[in-house]
Amino acid sequence: MRKILVGVKRVVDYNVRVRVKPDGSGVVTDGVKMSVNPFDEIALEEALRIRERGEAGEVVAVSIGPDDAQQQLRTALAMGADRAILVRTNALLEPLAAAQALLAIVRKENADLVIVGKQAIDDDAAQTAPMLAALWDRPQATFCSKVELKGASATIVREVDAGLETIEIDLPAVLSADLRLNEPRYVKLPDIMKAKKKPLDVLELAALGVSAEPGLRPVLTEPPKPRSKGIMVKDVAELVEALKKKGLV
Amino acid sequence: MSKILVVAEHDGKKLNQATARCVTCARQVPDAEITVAVLALDPAAVAAQAAALAGVARVVTVAAPHNEHPLAAVLAPQVVELAAGYSHVFGASTAFGKDLMPRVAALMGVPQISDAMAVEGAYRFKRPTYAGNAIVTLEAPAGRTVVATVRTASFEAAPGGGSATIAAASVAAKVPTHTRFVSVSAPSSDRPDLASAPKVVSGGRALGSKENFELIFKLAEAMGAAVGASRAAVDAGYAPNELQVGQTGKIIAPELYVAVGISGAIQHLTGIKDAKTIVAINKDGEAPIFEVADFGLVADLFQVLPELQKSLAK
Numbered sequence: 292m293r294k295i296l297v298g299v300k301r302v303v304d305y306n307v308r309v310r311v312k313p314d315g316s317g318v319v320t321d322g323v324k325m326s327v328n329p330f331d332e333i334a335l336e337e338a339l340r341i342r343e344r345g346e347a348g349e350v351v352a353v354s355i356g357p358d359d360a361q362q363q364l365r366t367a368l369a370m371g372a373d374r375a376i377l378v379r380t381n382a383l384l385e386p387l388a389a390a391q392a393l394l395a396i397v398r399k400e401n402a403d404l405v406i407v408g409k410q411a412i413d414d415d416a417a418q419t420a421p422m423l424a425a426l427w428d429r430p431q432a433t434f435c436s437k438v439e440l441k442g443a444s445a446t447i448v449r450e451v452d453a454g455l456e457t458i459e460i461d462l463p464a465v466l467s468a469d470l471r472l473n474e475p476r477y478v479k480l481p482d483i484m485k486a487k488k489k490p491l492d493v494l495e496l497a498a499l500g501v502s503a504e505p506g507l508r509p510v511l512t513e514p515p516k517p518r519s520k521g522i523m524v525k526d527v528a529e530l531v532e533a534l535k536k537k538g539l540v
Numbered sequence: 541m542s543k544i545l546v547v548a549e550h551d552g553k554k555l556n557q558a559t560a561r562c563v564t565c566a567r568q569v570p571d572a573e574i575t576v577a578v579l580a581l582d583p584a585a586v587a588a589q590a591a592a593l594a595g596v597a598r599v600v601t602v603a604a605p606h607n608e609h610p611l612a613a614v615l616a617p618q619v620v621e622l623a624a625g626y627s628h629v630f631g632a633s634t635a636f637g638k639d640l641m642p643r644v645a646a647l648m649g650v651p652q653i654s655d656a657m658a659v660e661g662a663y664r665f666k667r668p669t670y671a672g673n674a675i676v677t678l679e680a681p682a683g684r685t686v687v688a689t690v691r692t693a694s695f696e697a698a699p700g701g702g703s704a705t706i707a708a709a710s711v712a713a714k715v716p717t718h719t720r721f722v723s724v725s726a727p728s729s730d731r732p733d734l735a736s737a738p739k740v741v742s743g744g745r746a747l748g749s750k751e752n753f754e755l756i757f758k759l760a761e762a763m764g765a766a767v768g769a770s771r772a773a774v775d776a777g778y779a780p781n782e783l784q785v786g787q788t789g790k791i792i793a794p795e796l797y798v799a800v801g802i803s804g805a806i807q808h809l810t811g812i813k814d815a816k817t818i819v820a821i822n823k824d825g826e827a828p829i830f831e832v833a834d835f836g837l838v839a840d841l842f843q844v845l846p847e848l849q850k851s852l853a854k
Contacts, residue, residue: 308806309670318674330788386642387651414669415787416654418642421612425646430613430719433639436781446722451635452735452790453551454725454782458611461718470771470788471781506651506684510664510677518813521834527847530819530837539739539796539817540763540852 292348293440293462295338296397298389298407298419299352299367299375300328301360305412315511327363330408332370334468336475337438338406339371346440349373351400355392357381361491368486369478375489380496382503386418393419394426395499402463409434409467420467430460434469542569542662544628547619547644548578548590549636552608555589557736558632560697565690566630567595567698568659575600576704577622579615581608591704600709609721610636616643617713623648623685627662633689633791634735645687653678653688655791667691671787672810692735693793693814731757734783737766738795740815742785745772746801746822746841753778755845756800762853768792770802786811801841804829821848 303309304324311318327335338350352367354360355378364375378392397405410417417433424431432438436455437448440462449456450469496503524530534540544566549556559576566574575598576590583601591599600622606614619640623629629644631637633655645652658666663680665688680686734740741763743756753773760767769779771786785792787807793814800821802808809832812818820833823840830836837844 303670309673311674318670385651387646390646410788412671415671417638418652418654421639421642422646424613425616425643431643434635450781451724452782454780456724457722459720459722470775506681507653508679510679512674512676515672515675515813518832521836523836523838527844527851530835531851533835537817
């Protein structure tokens, strides 16, 4: 039976209004609500549905991050992952290092399929899936909106700029989940209780032979330049007049 | 000198405007010499368009049957081979570039800069994080290839008037057969392209149905504008996915952006904040979209849209 690995990143919650630290060293994360990256929830949901269809035997959730990322892994276990692995590091890893760490776990676990979110909503980098696929020398299907497994291959519908693209890939492979792949399930209280008993292993990043040293040096983090405040118009006529004056219509 | 390789995005016939924007970013790198790589079944037409972009010194082409459709796994090893001797490799931050460039970077063993929005030096770039709430300046190590995707909304398209040389390159890289193209949906209409249109009309959840969303298409038609949509409108099935504007959709910078019935979640605003003029129409006067709008109108969209369409029809 197939084994599916799912990436679960701990990120600042979707609803938090992120603020930049006054000294320009990053953003404020102390005391801020943290959650599972929403795209990773979609990735996990897809893995669970594949298992529930009988097309996979096990779903393993993997997070790379600090001790506290165990909270997000418990959420993944409550959603239905069979077990979880934390690759522990306090460093802010770049996607290349995250891909190297995931590759080490993929090899250790002998995974058939890896599903991650198309991007994390903190760094918005959208790199981990293609980088892992490159290092693993396997196919990638980014921005998936439909996944169909058949035997040793899969047919994937991807969200691209022109609309929808269909490709066929051989397994094993790496997929990245887009918004409309599925709607993740809600976690119920009994599942949270059950999740506490599921296995969660902790490995050290260094033990996987992956360097946490960043390749790119962050020099400064600053807030975006605000747009200047506009004016309110009272009706369509006034709006059209204003746009005509600017030569826009 | 910075030797920059820009990977062209195209549909086999036409060079995507995103590539011309990428070239503008490359031109801002100090002492840049720019080469555009065109990988295609038959690259001639696209190569000619790339050669005409101001600032491009050279176009290299790779003609091969496996380059007919843009598959990252197939293109990446070829781009890596072409990139030998270059200090920078750029691609647009489009679905194409976001799929390809990280694969290229990983094969080269270097980090990638996503969504470069400003050039601060040959090895220094700014990029947005947290849906544009934090702008980070990154410094890449000199002496290693800088691989980056370029946030196209931050750069104008390079003008024409160039006359670069065009040369065919042969690549020895073995391309995989584990990834195969099946099909791509045909462009939905002859409407202006959302990513490059100077005017965009966007609709949100307040439209209430797919049928009502037609009002947005009608207004856009009257204005000669492209159509966009908020994530909520796309999730609800009112508009197709390729029209989504925002953090996880398209990032655009039109001259005029008209947001109708869009509340203005931060994830949407990050996709439009480079628009020159933003118009917001919403019946909720407290909606965050009004904080970024140049012109705001608090009104019921179902009353306003027909009126607006009438006064703007040419």
